[in-house]
Amino acid sequence: MAVQQEPSYRRNLGKVSYTYKDGGAQGEFMNACRMAAWRNAIEKHSISTDCILDVGCSYGSWAENWRALGFKKLHGIEPNPEAVEKARLVFDEVEHGFLEEVVGSIEPSETVAANGVIVHILEREAERRFLEESASLVAAGGHLLFSVINCEYYVTPAGREPFDGPNSCTRTLDHHRDVAAEAGLEIIDQIGTFINPWCLAEFDFVANTEGIKAEGDLWAGWEHVSNAHRPHTLVPFAEALFVARKS
Numbered sequence: 001m002a003v004q005q006e007p008s009y010r011r012n013l014g015k016v017s018y019t020y021k022d023g024g025a026q027g028e029f030m031n032a033c034r035m036a037a038w039r040n041a042i043e044k045h046s047i048s049t050d051c052i053l054d055v056g057c058s059y060g061s062w063a064e065n066w067r068a069l070g071f072k073k074l075h076g077i078e079p080n081p082e083a084v085e086k087a088r089l090v091f092d093e094v095e096h097g098f099l100e101e102v103v104g105s106i107e108p109s110e111t112v113a114a115n116g117v118i119v120h121i122l123e124r125e126a127e128r129r130f131l132e133e134s135a136s137l138v139a140a141g142g143h144l145l146f147s148v149i150n151c152e153y154y155v156t157p158a159g160r161e162p163f164d165g166p167n168s169c170t171r172t173l174d175h176h177r178d179v180a181a182e183a184g185l186e187i188i189d190q191i192g193t194f195i196n197p198w199c200l201a202e203f204d205f206v207a208n209t210e211g212i213k214a215e216g217d218l219w220a221g222w223e224h225v226s227n228a229h230r231p232h233t234l235v236p237f238a239e240a241l242f243v244a245r246k247s
Ligand SMILES: C[S@@+](CC[C@H](N)C(=O)[O-])C[C@H]1O[C@@H](n2cnc3c(N)ncnc32)[C@H](O)[C@@H]1O
Pocket: 009, 013, 014, 016, 017, 018, 019, 020, 055, 056, 057, 058, 059, 061, 062, 077, 078, 079, 080, 083, 097, 098, 099, 100, 114, 115, 116, 117, 120, 130
């Protein structure tokens, strides 16, 4: 009988809790763009800001963001014990455990978020289960917002193709749309977050040139480009924020 390996996010517990805050100028750029996408989603879809249920909240990296977006109560879920301890200092309430361990004991929320978590779930079946369980925590009429990387404009050692690293992966947006549909979700919007400076193959050299990557102007410029393109297109965004309802 084949030995069942535990899902990647369990094998990698404690290794995937880094966030935009650990990413210097590039991290700040990503965060500014993600915030713009969230603002856009909240306004367009009248997303409730009474409470955010943040699945995979790490050490509370989004606490300031959530408050700036108007959320009144911050409720997190996080399996990494060290991260939970820190998250409890900045969130109102944090559950310790993997989503599947705590899903049965949490009250649904009108707004549920999973930022930067699916990128760390390598197995298709585990992604489907994660989305299904996240959806089960969405109160009637509410929304699940989750971020996914688009491998076509992200660039990894596999180029612009789907890629499996030891603790993260990239897929096509079609892959994530199919899995979300299998999990019983209706995607009502897809909003680009950030466009990478190496979105074009001709700009691949930027990805490998630390000197260029350290320049603040580079990131400020691509933040402007991302903001200008966001209302009009999902291409060539490296990441998308999916806004979903239970179907
Ligand atoms: C890269 S961090 C993202 C943190 C934060 N959401 C952000 O965007 O800054 C991913 C977090 O998700 C957590 N995580 C991974 N799989 C999970 C699961 N199945 N249930 C709950 N949290 C999970 C990890 O422990 C990690 O702290």
